[in-house]
Amino acid sequence: MERQDIHNSDMPVLCRNCEVRHRGLCGALEAGQLLALSRHTQMVRQEAGSELIANESEVHSYANVMRGVVKLSKMLEDGRQQVVGLQFAPDFLGRIYARHNNLTAEAASDVELCRIPKTALEKLVEEYPELEHRLHEQALRELDEARDWMVTLGRKTASEKVASFLWLIATHIDPVTEARRQEGLVESVTFDLPLSRTDIADFLGLTIETVSRQLTKLRKDGVIEVVNNRTFTVPDLERLETRCG
Amino acid sequence: MERQDIHNSDMPVLCRNCEVRHRGLCGALEAGQLLALSRHTQMVRQEAGSELIANESEVHSYANVMRGVVKLSKMLEDGRQQVVGLQFAPDFLGRIYARHNNLTAEAASDVELCRIPKTALEKLVEEYPELEHRLHEQALRELDEARDWMVTLGRKTASEKVASFLWLIATHIDPVTEARRQEGLVESVTFDLPLSRTDIADFLGLTIETVSRQLTKLRKDGVIEVVNNRTFTVPDLERLETRCG
DNA sequence: GGCCTTCTTTGATTAAGGTCAAGTGCGACG
DNA sequence: CGTCGCACTTGACCTTAATCAAAGAAGGCC
Numbered sequence: 001m002e003r004q005d006i007h008n009s010d011m012p013v014l015c016r017n018c019e020v021r022h023r024g025l026c027g028a029l030e031a032g033q034l035l036a037l038s039r040h041t042q043m044v045r046q047e048a049g050s051e052l053i054a055n056e057s058e059v060h061s062y063a064n065v066m067r068g069v070v071k072l073s074k075m076l077e078d079g080r081q082q083v084v085g086l087q088f089a090p091d092f093l094g095r096i097y098a099r100h101n102n103l104t105a106e107a108a109s110d111v112e113l114c115r116i117p118k119t120a121l122e123k124l125v126e127e128y129p130e131l132e133h134r135l136h137e138q139a140l141r142e143l144d145e146a147r148d149w150m151v152t153l154g155r156k157t158a159s160e161k162v163a164s165f166l167w168l169i170a171t172h173i174d175p176v177t178e179a180r181r182q183e184g185l186v187e188s189v190t191f192d193l194p195l196s197r198t199d200i201a202d203f204l205g206l207t208i209e210t211v212s213r214q215l216t217k218l219r220k221d222g223v224i225e226v227v228n229n230r231t232f233t234v235p236d237l238e239r240l241e242t243r244c245g
Numbered sequence: 246m247e248r249q250d251i252h253n254s255d256m257p258v259l260c261r262n263c264e265v266r267h268r269g270l271c272g273a274l275e276a277g278q279l280l281a282l283s284r285h286t287q288m289v290r291q292e293a294g295s296e297l298i299a300n301e302s303e304v305h306s307y308a309n310v311m312r313g314v315v316k317l318s319k320m321l322e323d324g325r326q327q328v329v330g331l332q333f334a335p336d337f338l339g340r341i342y343a344r345h346n347n348l349t350a351e352a353a354s355d356v357e358l359c360r361i362p363k364t365a366l367e368k369l370v371e372e373y374p375e376l377e378h379r380l381h382e383q384a385l386r387e388l389d390e391a392r393d394w395m396v397t398l399g400r401k402t403a404s405e406k407v408a409s410f411l412w413l414i415a416t417h418i419d420p421v422t423e424a425r426r427q428e429g430l431v432e433s434v435t436f437d438l439p440l441s442r443t444d445i446a447d448f449l450g451l452t453i454e455t456v457s458r459q460l461t462k463l464r465k466d467g468v469i470e471v472v473n474n475r476t477f478t479v480p481d482l483e484r485l486e487t488r489c490g
Numbered sequence: 491g492g493c494c495t496t497c498t499t500t501g502a503t504t505a506a507g508g509t510c511a512a513g514t515g516c517g518a519c520g
Numbered sequence: 521c522g523t524c525g526c527a528c529t530t531g532a533c534c535t536t537a538a539t540c541a542a543a544g545a546a547g548g549c550c
Binding site for chain 4: 509
């Protein structure tokens with residue numbers, strides 16, 4: 001769609017303005033390699049709610065998340081659902097080397113993806129070991145996150161779970177703010193929740209009623225201010241962190 | 246300790262009898278590469294309960310699990326604990342590239358490890374991309390397992406959790422039996438639990454009392470037979486699987 | 491073998507969170 | 521502008537698993 005033909009430039013036009021180029025997968029690559037990669041990529045937009053990867057489906061392509069939030073989930077046979085991860089730019093989306101997907105990916109917000117066909121990426125990975133290295137690092141990072149979340153799921157109270165979720169969003173939704181927070185420059189943030197109450201409940205292993213009640217409690221305790229159903233302000237992030245257990 | 250000097254053989258003596266050579270990390274390597282690797286490795290035994298990796302400690306070495314079960318866990322500040330994974334032969338133990346460990350690893354049973362210093366492995370990985378590929382694949386496998394377990398933690402009942410745990414052990418403790426099971430040749434198994442009730446509870450996000458009660462229930466329902474506290478028989482694995490939710 | 495410690499089971503009670511049932515608020519759309 | 525539909529909140533009640541307490545087993549040690 002937005003694929004570009006490149007002639008006399010060192011770097012693909014598509015990539016030159018790419019916000020995530022220095023962070024994601026592509027950060028591994030030189031101009032020439034970037035060109036090789038970009039020959040196969042395609043920018044696509046998907047609106048909130050659309051299914052990006054169907055469970056059990058054959059893997060045809062991978063993608064980089066460029067903008068927005070992607071929700072990864074699994075379901076038991078009887079319909080009980082668990083959200084097993086969220087992905088933000090510039091995360092890599094898709095389980096490389098697998099023949100079939102073993103989870104469902106859905107656009108939690110409107111998202112922009114940079115897609116690449118399975119075979120194209122796999123060929124490039126063989127050619128540039130640095131690519132595999134990047135993917136490996138991301139897999140390890142996701143593993144760390146998954147294990148951290150296991151602690152939340154297994155050992156935290158409902159109230160701590162909800163606080164942990166808000167903390168996760170507050171510190172992931174906007175990389176710029178987050179960088180400034182880590183330098184101690186930010187103590188208050190306002191953000192839009194990328195998930196519905198149902199999704200939050202499925203992420204936390206709770207019911208929507210319990211999520212709602214805990215949000216009300218956090219509001220009454222002044223830990224959060226509810227701008228509207230989907231946008232919250234956290235006046236004091238440290239205070240929120242304390243509530244995470 | 247058991248390091249070998251190799252002269253005129255194609256393959257290190259240490260590796261020649263290694264049970265996991267064809268499966269784990271080393272399966273990636275030719276005789277010559279195996280030799281390079283084995284120059285740095287060291288077989289060590291650790292008895293049940295000993296700490297293999299301390300949380301927050303600096304990473305000095307990695308290891309392959311050769312025999313036994315390793316328990317990975319995380320703790321909240323107030324002492325609540327969550328087991329976030331179990332490792333069996335021939336799993337790789339340690340978070341490569343990280344400066345500091347972010348979890349605790351403990352020998353759940355008596356274990357045998359094939360240790361390799363951090364720098365040695367990292368140098369080899371640079372030299373042999375196939376090694377990184379293997380590590381990447383394991384990271385992805387562990388990520389899949391972690392996410393599957395998130396479903397168990399977040400969405401299953403106490404009874405389903407305990408059944409899921411027994412299922413996990415039954416299908417992982419002995420690779421030979423497991424291979425035969427997958428061919429439909431095995432329906433009944435007997436095995437030793439590598440974890441205490443406390444550890445099981447910490448793995449499932451339950452209390453030991455609840456674990457105990459659910460085991461009693463499974464026993465009364467004939468799903469398991471308790472040989473003794475630590476060894477169980479599952480007469481009908483399919484029946485157990487049904488109980489996993 | 492007997493005693494002590496530790497692990498495990500069992501029982502009684504409580505509390506956290508789930509379920510069921512009404513509301514409320516808000517955006518979409520006629 | 522009204523009303524339909526949906527997401528969310530709130531309340532009453534119930535179930536599950538946690539907590540508290542005690543009694544049994546099992547392993548270690550003299």
